[in-house]
Amino acid sequence: MLNRHTVERLVIYNRVLKDLAKKNVKWATSEKIAEILFRSPAQVRKDLSFLGKKGKPGVGYNIRSLIGELDSTLGLRKTWGVALIGAGNLGRALFHYPGFKREGFEFRAIFDNNSSKIGRRWGDITVTPITSLNSVVRKRKINIAVMTVPDYAAQEVADKLTAAGLKELLNFAPVTLNVADNVNVRYADLALELENLSYNLNHRALK
Amino acid sequence: MLNRHTVERLVIYNRVLKDLAKKNVKWATSEKIAEILFRSPAQVRKDLSFLGKKGKPGVGYNIRSLIGELDSTLGLRKTWGVALIGAGNLGRALFHYPGFKREGFEFRAIFDNNSSKIGRRWGDITVTPITSLNSVVRKRKINIAVMTVPDYAAQEVADKLTAAGLKELLNFAPVTLNVADNVNVRYADLALELENLSYNLNHRALK
DNA sequence: CCCTGTGAATATTTTCACAGCT
């Protein structure tokens, strides 16, 4: 089991390598990869060493084979089922985001409790109330939930999702979720991102 | 100058404290805050100690005064001007996201080079081509750029933004940007987030 | 008495540096 930081970097190496492959580059050294990502070659080597011995001394890494290894390790050879919880503006934008399908993530269900949204069709998916969660998760083979619900609803929704057996949540609500240890939550908290930038702006202004 | 991790946590403490204040709680100990966020009391104390001595031994932290201190440190007492680059689905969702304005971030310009979008009005802002960037940044006092452009355009857009003097970027494009050291980029890379979850799913499946 | 603020200790992460493979 790799630690979170390592996985975050592996995901990025994978993307960089796919970019290079698209440009028909066949081999890359740890130094080359590090340069593109503004990191150290030693870190790239150490991270990649977790995949087993994949580099060729004197040459570097074969890009195609490294991508294959990363795709396997990261679970990107499979297609995962995603449910969207919250059929608002942000939910719609994510639903149409082309990067998800390309990487093997497939929206298979959309939930919303707002009666004006229930029954609407987004592509070939019908918006349903969250009461149908358990059966849909089973029938549609849902693995991941993307939560774009209002902050006051987030914890309750998370409880229902984990009760339905989901263990991977991507949460856009500005709330720290209380979940069991075996559940993974990733936070995509957009206001927090801006507040981090704000600190820098403020610090600059004070100097 | 605080390090990135500390600032990320301060931003979160600030949100938690505002939640508590809304519930009319007046004081909180480091242990209470830590419990809500699943962190250690020592870390909360050390982080907050960077603000100067703000806690009362034997009692804890006065929530109202701590929020004030955090708002000042994080630059949240000011209103910052934000430009949106890329008037697509995701851009629209962010434009309407209520959390931004509430925290003092104000969209003041929208740029897009797509002729079908130029001239459209979003609320009282008109979408303009990015050629007008420099003058708009000056006139509208833009501090932060939110980039929701396609990946192939991202680096070029980032170059233009920094050339116009912007130093704080929130980038939604799945690309590592090459920028000068004094420019801060935060990445909101949604496919990466799912890929991180995918690793966990895969790892679970293999066990 | 209880909790803060903080040096010291511990744990984790990153980098160094080099033996060894191609």
Next chain:
DNA sequence: AGCTGTGAAAATATTCACAGGG
């Protein structure tokens, strides 16, 4: 000759533990 893989060293980050203040 050039680059990987990796223990050892260095740098960071977190936690401990307690002196001191309200």
